[in-house]
Amino acid sequence: MPDPRRWKALAVCLVAGFMTLLDVSIVNVALPSIREGLHTPVSDLQWVLSGYALAFGLFLIPAGRLGDARGRRVVFMVGLALFTLASAACGAAQSSLWLVIARLVQGFAGGVVTPQISALIQQMFGGRERGRAFGMFGMVVGISTAVGPLLGGLIIQAAGAQEGWRWVFYVNLPLGIICLLLARRLLPDTPSAAPVRPRDLDPFGVLLLGTGVLALLLPFVQSQQWHGGEKWLLLIVAAALLAGFVKWESRCRPGGTQPVLDLRLFRIRSYWLGCLLILLYFAGFTTIFFISTLYLQSGLHYSALEAGLAITPFAVGSGVAAGIGGRLVNRFGRPLVVVGLSMVTVGLAATALAVHLVPGRGAGWAMAAPLLVAGLGSGLVITPNQTLTLSEVPVPMAGSAGGTLQTGQRVGSAVGIAAVGSVFFAQVGRDGWATAFDRGLIVSLAFVIAALLVALADVATAHRDRKRGTGPEGPFTHPASTPPEGDQR
Template sequence: MTTRSAWPALAVLLVGAFMALLDTTIVNVAVPTIHTSLKASESTLSWVLSGYMLAYGLALVPAGRLGDRYSHKPIFVVGLILFTLTSTACAFAQNDLQLDLARAAQGLSAGIFSTSITAFIHLMFPGDLRGKALAIMGSVIGVSSAVGPLAGGLIIEAFGQENGWRYIFGINLPVGAVAVLAAFWLLPSGGRTDEDDRADRTGFVILTLALIVLLVPLVEGHNQGWPLWSYLVSALSLPMLSLFAWWERRVERRGGNPLIPPHLFAGRAFTGGVVLALVYFAAFTSIFFTISLLWQAGLDATALQSGLLLMTFAIGTVIGAARSDRLAARFGRTVLVIGLVLVSVSMISVLVVLAVVPPSGLRGWTLVAPLVVGGVGSGLFIPPNMDLIVATVPRDDAGAASGVIGTVQRVGSAIGIAVTGRILFDTLDFTGGDSPAVVFTRSATYATGASVVFVLVALALVFTLPRHSDDAPEPVARKEPHNAA
């Protein structure tokens, strides 16, 4: 595939990425209207949000490995078709149970095609252009993450409170249909077809159970105010993940096809970049959570106003990502340091504003500058860190690596929201007679402090990475299997 034809293919991939990531946040503002329209219970309706994220995270690694084995094009196309159909099912849901099931299926579909995006970038672009492609993808990540509440608010205002939420899902039908046709036409075919078709079913079961044990308590904890049991049950995932790592090494030693090849983690750049992404997404996502809750529950702002405020972060992300590839090529790891310093300054500034400015003086403009700075830093950090990770991955394992990256990003987001949410809700105290604005501002200050800790840890971790990533190594040769794994 020529570089000229790779750019139109990238556009198709980014449409899919935008749709999948947008649907993680756009529904937040629609929950009250869904509650009224479907007469849904709050406990069931909460899974409209969390079911999508859970299913999304569970699909990433298996889908990436299937793409490595059978080619990423059919995985992307099938996932995008399913996402379009399940979005339509969400739009026509007649009760909360139907909507919950359709949202879970929609999240699963998003996870199926999402890993192919990073894998295709790795396969289509050589090292000097891969950074630019990932920079564009970084802009899409930032914009789609922040624009969701704004887009949701605008759609509901345009189509009404009763059925406006249906158009939030329905808009995916025409966009998805066009994207599917373009994917058939523009995405390259081919890819590795492994002669050894023995699937690592045991590894799949162990990893799925470990992620369920990790994520379900964190997701449900968010719905129930972060009870202690949610953290204790999530901790059980650690021995399960250790068991998964042992099993994958066993499969690889016997010449099989591990779900996540252990040799991926042999390189310091890959392992360090993955851990760094986990910690960064805990910081990056948690600040959105805190500000949204403060603005709407504490300061009685509308979802649209909250979305407009967070949109400033997205603007900064586009600015930072547009320069990230050139800076990364020139300065190597240093660009990650610059990005994390800017994000640290941003979050510390937000912390100072919340601690010093009284709630009556909090306005959107007081946080615009810190959020723009944070967005620029995020744009400088996410694409080069992804490039650092994928540059050391054999081409045959691009899908598995993409699944790992996507999974740790989802896990990091869940952990960040769990920690900051627990701090925020545990410090809410209305017994002193203070107004909700005062109480929420005080608690949001504590929660923002946790986000600051996360980003400072990320800043410390970045110094453990190699300064420059080398080209991807050759695939590790498999042994001839002498026994079924």
């Protein structure tokens, strides 16, 4: 029988997920306040942002595997307690070095918590309920990223520019404490969990994966501060380390070392296509807020609150459409994602046009309607893709599968910000802020179109398979690997 407390448990997971994902974007508008309050150099400000994203992405897959093996409730609570303490340390920082270290710990803790959420949804829900639950989680992913600048602006406006940045972190304390108390009472145990030895967690695989992801992300998150082309040599190192990781994981056998990531997952078409799609989409999606806040605050001299308000239509549209997408995904499948990506494409193109037609401080108002359209489309992308990507994953592997999906989002964000940022900053000094915003938005749009092509390819392949009377055969026979009821992919 389904756990009667599952919806209350989901609410706890969603609040925790909102906190950890919000801290990816909320700090963007707090950077001027941090610089003024701590006299922070630009290089340290970059690490306040990128350090969190780097640590977050680094531990997603190992933390998902640890939750699958040791118990998701325990790992969730440990990660959430550490995140709450790290938030307090961030708010109390007396120097930029203190703040950077606390942000690294906070990012690590966020990476521990996040994969447990998708795994717990897999465990607690099935059929159409799972689609609804993933729809709500997708709404949190979209809204937390989009609403961060607005909440940050409101907090700084209320608390003052000098010390307002501290309350951006302190706001996590009451939420974290309440979630911890409720998690202990409401979250279910993991039936397959058992005491594990360190070697059962594939420490060598974790080391290969961690160093490979670090080498992959570092040149992107430091693209503006690390001058010179030698940083890109790390991509060769990353490719070698990740190739070694794949070879090592493929040698793991049942009864021996359990792999940190079961490579059979990537023989499920819905899974690997969903991971690729969301990587490309996040490369375009998250960069919208990066260049928009820069353009509005630095170029048009908007306050933190005004910049956050200008981007709010995207957050509103994303939140509204995410709930709808969660209910419709089982009926329409991947074509719903195609519709969403098409709307984002149209919305971003119209945003670029609006900046041309209404230059100057009126640009924020002109962007509102196009960003609303893009936000509505985004809600039909993140939520349904999350459901479709994890629908055929066996529950015992849900943590590592969810961690891999989230890692794709973090890698996509880092790559996108590096690519868009390089184009944006190259144009600022030469042609001004409006042109830089325009060029950066074109690069963001290119990533979204690439994700749209992946979705169209999946729809075309599924249509061809239906005509031939065949379908994708998954490598698992676990009952939980069957798609949700009514899945039309």
